[in-house]
């Protein structure tokens with residue numbers, strides 16, 4: 001009886017890690033403590049709790065160089081500077097993401113408006129929202145938090 005209990009406990013420990021990864025639903029899964037270690041307090045609030053940074057606070061608003069924007073949570077390249085434009089909103093804005101870089105979901109936090117939430121395909125980190133008042137060729141405005149991104153200038 002004792003041995004059986006021991007085997008069950010061991011089995012549970014062995015599957016704990018993979019099942020945790022499946023539960024998170026993304027390729028990269030970290031515990032809350034691991035995310036807090038990796039991110040600043042403000043980055044954590046935006047990426048992990050879907051808060052929005054105050055407008056006109058990100059230095060990336062003024063970033064005009066060629067290069068690539070990476071996810072702050074996992075460093076996946078997610079947006080090209082080619083698709084960046086000045087939306088006048090006070091948040092870094094893009095008309096499209098890089099291919100297979102993002103995921104979206106419905107955000108019903110505002111009672112009278114259903115918004116499209118956008119996050120990192122690989123780690124699930126929250127980036128911002130997508131609106132349909134952007135420029136051509138897509139007509140999309142990916143309104144992002146600068147805190148969610150790392151800019152890497154082209155070499």
Ligand SMILES: [Zn+2]
Pocket residue numbers: 071072073074075076120121122123124125
């Ligand atoms: Zn990521």
